[in-house]
Amino acid sequence: MAVSASFGSAIETIERAPDQPERYCEAFLSVFPITGAAVSTIGEVLGSETLAASDAQSARIDELQFDLGEGPCWDAMRSALPVLAPAIRTTGPKKWPTFAQSVIREGVSSLFAFPLTVGPVRFGAIDLYSAAPVRLSDTQTKQAGAMAEMVSRHVLRRALTSIGEDPEAGISAYSRRLIHQASGVVLAQIDVSADDARLVIQGQAFAVGKSMMDVAQEILDGRLRFTRDGSRIEVAE
Amino acid sequence: MNDVTQRELLQTFSRLADTLVDDYDVVDLLQVLVDSCRDLLDTTAAGILLADSQGRLELVVSTSEASRLVEMMQLSAEAGPCIESFRSGRRVSVPDIEHTHDEWLQFRGAALAQGFRSMDALPLRLRDATIGTLNLLRAAPGDAPEDDIMAAQAFADVATIGILHERSIRESEVLSQQLQAALNSRIVIEQAKGVVSHTRGVPIDEAFTLMRDYARSHNLGLSSVAARLVDRSLRL
Numbered sequence: 004m005a006v007s008a009s010f011g012s013a014i015e016t017i018e019r020a021p022d023q024p025e026r027y028c029e030a031f032l033s034v035f036p037i038t039g040a041a042v043s044t045i046g047e048v049l050g051s052e053t054l055a056a057s058d059a060q061s062a063r064i065d066e067l068q069f070d071l072g073e074g075p076c077w078d079a080m081r082s083a084l085p086v087l088a089p090a091i092r093t094t095g096p097k098k099w100p101t102f103a104q105s106v107i108r109e110g111v112s113s114l115f116a117f118p119l120t121v122g123p124v125r126f127g128a129i130d131l132y133s134a135a136p137v138r139l140s141d142t143q144t145k146q147a148g149a150m151a152e153m154v155s156r157h158v159l160r161r162a163l164t165s166i167g168e169d170p171e172a173g174i175s176a177y178s179r180r181l182i183h184q185a186s187g188v189v190l191a192q193i194d195v196s197a198d199d200a201r202l203v204i205q206g207q208a209f210a211v212g213k214s215m216m217d218v219a220q221e222i223l224d225g226r227l228r229f230t231r232d233g234s235r236i237e238v239a240e
Numbered sequence: 241m242n243d244v245t246q247r248e249l250l251q252t253f254s255r256l257a258d259t260l261v262d263d264y265d266v267v268d269l270l271q272v273l274v275d276s277c278r279d280l281l282d283t284t285a286a287g288i289l290l291a292d293s294q295g296r297l298e299l300v301v302s303t304s305e306a307s308r309l310v311e312m313m314q315l316s317a318e319a320g321p322c323i324e325s326f327r328s329g330r331r332v333s334v335p336d337i338e339h340t341h342d343e344w345l346q347f348r349g350a351a352l353a354q355g356f357r358s359m360d361a362l363p364l365r366l367r368d369a370t371i372g373t374l375n376l377l378r379a380a381p382g383d384a385p386e387d388d389i390m391a392a393q394a395f396a397d398v399a400t401i402g403i404l405h406e407r408s409i410r411e412s413e414v415l416s417q418q419l420q421a422a423l424n425s426r427i428v429i430e431q432a433k434g435v436v437s438h439t440r441g442v443p444i445d446e447a448f449t450l451m452r453d454y455a456r457s458h459n460l461g462l463s464s465v466a467a468r469l470v471d472r473s474l475r476l
Contacts, residue, residue, distance in 0.1 A: 187436075187438070187469075190470065
């Protein structure tokens with residue numbers, strides 16, 4: 004099927020470009036019937052910044068949401084769920100009065116936002132827009148969600164590296180052991196790979212301002228638990 | 241050492257020789273070695289540490305997975321008999337842990353708190369290079385019986401051979417790869433402990449025992465059981 008072939012190559016594009024956010028936009032444009040895409044971090048964890056936008060309108064949609072503090076990207080980030088607004092002209096004004104008014108005036112018909120999350124840490128969203136009214140099927144929504152998950156890991160890894168967070172710095176061999184054990188607990192709790200479980204611990208540590216070692220110890224003591232509900236991962240203390 | 245343990249010692253070496261013949265799990269081999277030190281020699285606890293590519297020593301096996309013991313071994317690898325033996329490539333005997341110099345303060349405190357009074361650290365040597373250490377801890381102060389040390393050094397040599405395979409000894413690249421493989425197995429074992437701890441609702445130490453029992457009763461290597469637990473193709 005043509006659709007799944009292009010989805011496969013889009014996944015590959017994202018996988019091969021951990022440091023090139025502009026390639027993520029290309030990947031979304033190659034699979035979905037949209038006009039533009041933008042990848043942004045929002046909120047407290049990594050701050051609000053557009054990492055890449057495929058066109059001026061996409062960049063503008065993100066900027067508006069940063070400035071107004073409302074819009075689908077905020078809702079997607081906060082809920083850790085996709086936000087679909089295929090008919091923003093009719094549904095938008097109720098949900099996002101100021102934002103919807105602006106984008107409708109600029110000729111946007113459909114908007115979709117997918118959250119950037121790693122484990123319980125929510126730090127951004129991918130916005131897709133279309134000038135002509137379009138819908139995303141269930142399959143397309145799932146595919147976009149899977150692509151957003153991959154983008155999430157790249158974005159968080161890159162952010163942690165650029166901040167100069169060396170997860171190994173100052174960690175004793177004994178602590179590394181505990182972090183490996185905690186990774187095992189986390190991968191069993193939320194069904195992810197060992198590498199991803201480690202990133203979840205690292206992201207959680209960064210988000211709450213603790214060391215990986217402290218977070219690992221909390222996990223091993225059962226004071227911190229991760230739970231999964233579909234694609235959403237929550238943390239319970 | 242009395243006659244009974246001499247026979248047991250021979251049996252152990254024979255078992256190790258068997259292990260070395262074919263495809264084997266290095267971590268399993270090293271585990272047999274430290275358990276043999278505890279069971280056959282005048283030793284309360286034992287552990288093997290290997291150096292990674294940056295020269296940091298990591299505990300790969302020990303007679304107990306109790307976190308206090310693991311931590312104490314690692315402290316010894318930071319400032320204690322273990323790192324000294326590794327750096328010098330020689331045996332370091334500590335007949336009285338209580339009266340050691342203050343640079344070993346943390347190690348000393350941890351060892352005494354767990355009731356250890358004396359220790360020997362033996363190098364895992366390959367010609368000029370030292371790849372790790374075997375550490376023997378005793379509850380009583382004093383020197384270890386010389387026979388015990390000879391046997392333990394022989395164990396350490398077997399461990400070295402086990403890690404390196406005799407065929408590839410000359411190639412230093414292969415040496416570091418194999419060392420890294422042994423250390424990576426340990427990472428996966430730690431992750432697997434976490435998995436089992438969660439799925440069975442048991443403490444980490446107990447998770448290790450469950451894994452080991454499963455590996456033994458199914459005649460599988462500990463590392464491969466751990467890898468399957470981590471990639472979720474096996475559930476305990």
